[in-house]
Amino acid sequence: MQQFEQIYAEHRDAVRAYVRRRSPEDAVDDIVSETFLVCLRRIDSVPENALPWLYAVARKTLANERRKLARRAPQQAATQGEPEPAGDGALAAAFAGLGERDREVLRLVAWEGLSLRDAATVLGCSAVACRVRYHRAKSRLAVRLEAAASFRPEPEGVMR
Amino acid sequence: MSNDVIARLAAANPVPSGVPVHEPAPFRISRRRTALALAVAAAVAVPAVAFAGRLADVLGISNGGTTVSTSDVLPGFDKLDQAMQELNVGGTMQYLGTLNGVAFYATRNADGNFCIAFNHVNEQYDKGFGCDSNADNFPSADVKALAFPPAEMLEGVAADGVATVEAVDANGNVLASTPVVNNLFVSGDALPAGSVAYIETLDADGNVLSKQATPPQQPSGS
Numbered sequence: 001m002q003q004f005e006q007i008y009a010e011h012r013d014a015v016r017a018y019v020r021r022r023s024p025e026d027a028v029d030d031i032v033s034e035t036f037l038v039c040l041r042r043i044d045s046v047p048e049n050a051l052p053w054l055y056a057v058a059r060k061t062l063a064n065e066r067r068k069l070a071r072r073a074p075q076q077a078a079t080q081g082e083p084e085p086a087g088d089g090a091l092a093a094a095f096a097g098l099g100e101r102d103r104e105v106l107r108l109v110a111w112e113g114l115s116l117r118d119a120a121t122v123l124g125c126s127a128v129a130c131r132v133r134y135h136r137a138k139s140r141l142a143v144r145l146e147a148a149a150s151f152r153p154e155p156e157g158v159m160r
Numbered sequence: 161m162s163n164d165v166i167a168r169l170a171a172a173n174p175v176p177s178g179v180p181v182h183e184p185a186p187f188r189i190s191r192r193r194t195a196l197a198l199a200v201a202a203a204v205a206v207p208a209v210a211f212a213g214r215l216a217d218v219l220g221i222s223n224g225g226t227t228v229s230t231s232d233v234l235p236g237f238d239k240l241d242q243a244m245q246e247l248n249v250g251g252t253m254q255y256l257g258t259l260n261g262v263a264f265y266a267t268r269n270a271d272g273n274f275c276i277a278f279n280h281v282n283e284q285y286d287k288g289f290g291c292d293s294n295a296d297n298f299p300s301a302d303v304k305a306l307a308f309p310p311a312e313m314l315e316g317v318a319a320d321g322v323a324t325v326e327a328v329d330a331n332g333n334v335l336a337s338t339p340v341v342n343n344l345f346v347s348g349d350a351l352p353a354g355s356v357a358y359i360e361t362l363d364a365d366g367n368v369l370s371k372q373a374t375p376p377q378q379p380s381g382s
Contacts, residue, residue, distance in 0.1 A: 020175045041246065085172030095169070110169040142165045 004043050007050045008036060014112075015054050021111055022062055034061045052114065052121035059104075059122060094144035102137035109134060218268055220299045222320050223343040225254030225266065233265045233277045233289075240277070240289045247290075249275055260346040262315055274298055276306060276317060304361040304370040305345070314338055314347035314359075323364040328371075330357040 012032070019031045035058040039046060047053050084092040095103060108119040120130035219225070230253050234240045248270035256264040258281065265277040277289040298306055299319030307316040307325070314327045318340045325345045326337040335355060338347035361369040 017175045021173070037243070037246070084174065085169060086174040088168065088172040091168055091172050106166070106169060110166050111173045111175075138165055141169070145165060145168075 003046070004040055007039060007046065007054070011051050011054055012036070014051060015058055018055050018112060019058055019062065021107060022059075023065075027065060031058060031061050031065060049118070049121075052118040055108070055112065055114075055122040056124065090145060094141055097144055098137065098140055101133065102140055105130065105134045106137050106141065219254060219266055219274070220319070221317065221343045223256050225256040227252050228255045228265065230267075234279060234287050237287055240287060243289050244275075244277070247273075247275060253277060256317065257342055257344055259341055259344045260348065262344075262346045264317065264344050266317060274306065278315070302370055303372060305359050305372065307359050307374075313350060315345060318343055318345055318361060321363055322361045322369060324362040324366075326360040326362065327351055327356045328358055328360050329355050334360075 015035055016028065016032050019028050019035075023031055035054060038057045038061070039050075039054060085095050086092075095106075098106075105119055105123065108114045108122055109116070112119075114122065116130050116134055117127045119134070120127045123130060123133075125133070230244055230249055230251055231241070233244075233253055249267055250270065253265040253267040253275075256266055258264070261280055261282050263279040263281050265279075267275050269275050275290065277287075279287050298304075298317075304319040304322050305316060305325050306318075307314055307327070314325060314336045315338075316325075318325055320343065322340050322343075324337060324339055325347075327335045327347075329335055335351055336347045336349040338345045356374050358374055359372045361372075363369055
């Protein structure tokens with residue numbers, strides 16, 4: 001149990017930040033609580049590098065919460081957005097256009113600062129698959145950003 | 161270009177690393193499941209003792225309390241009820257009394273670990289529960305107080321012979337001090353996060369009985 005105490009003290013802020021980056025603020029406490037409850041239950045199976053494992057648990061908990069909300073209040077679920085990239089509208093728009101798998105691997109690297117090996121643990125895939133997914137996602141995001149940058153809406157009143 | 165994309169995305173992190181993350185105020189839980197986080201947080205710091213035969217011996221303190229149904233301890237707080245079940249509390253707990261508006265309940269779970277539930281009776285959400293199997297043994301020469309949760313509030317259960325419980329920072333400054341009544345202590349002061357280095361217990365003559373280091377606190381941010 002000493003192990004749990006240490007894990008909680010070391011990683012609670014990181015787990016909370018992870019959840020905040022993916023969930024509305026009013027759901028954060030619930031999801032962080034659930035994540036550490038799972039950790040407590042399964043303390044014997046937590047690996048030495050606990051943080052990616054905790055992220056993986058939080059990710060599944062987030063998915064469960066979204067499913068529950070979708071069943072309970074479909075309209076609310078549809079409109080309840082996750083936090084977007086902040087302060088960069090073009091990036092936010094391009095990022096929103098990616099699939100969730102792409103977004104998540106990019107978040108793990110750019111926001112959580114994980115290595116691809118640790119990101120693979122979170123995503124439940126092999127390191128090779130994660131690397132491929134990451135590079136494809138990064139390219140897709142770059143393409144979308146370039147496309148957005150080259151798009152110039154016509155000024156009002158100009159007819160062609 | 162694509163590496164720039166990652167740098168740009170990192171710069172747009174909605175919860176940047178190093179920025180303090182939101183923490184719910186200690187014991188000021190706004191939702192039921194936040195209480196579970198508190199329960200889990202508290203659980204890890206509560207030491208245990210071996211089982212004994214009689215009730216007072218089971219708890220290891222003079223205040224044996226009165227037996228109440230576990231379901232009546234924190235009614236309506238589903239996640240706390242769930243935590244009690246997860247930690248094998250059993251069907252009854254001992255009501256130790258109410259001090260300064262905080263009702264305390266204690267028992268030992270199926271593993272012999274000391275468990276505490278508390279209820280700020282005049283508050284809607286200030287509830288908590290925890291028990292744990294740290295190898296430490298309360299009460300003992302080294303562990304004479306269980307503050308709940310450690311390093312955030314100075315309230316909990318103290319061993320026999322403890323007259324005062326103090327929260328002390330790393331420089332030896334006393335941040336809060338509260339008397340023990342019937343093995344219970346409650347200080348109304350919220351302690352700044354991360355400020356408490358150890359919990360100190362004193363006897364009626366002011367002699368230090370124990371110094372218990374609190375769990376390490378991480379700075380805010382990720």
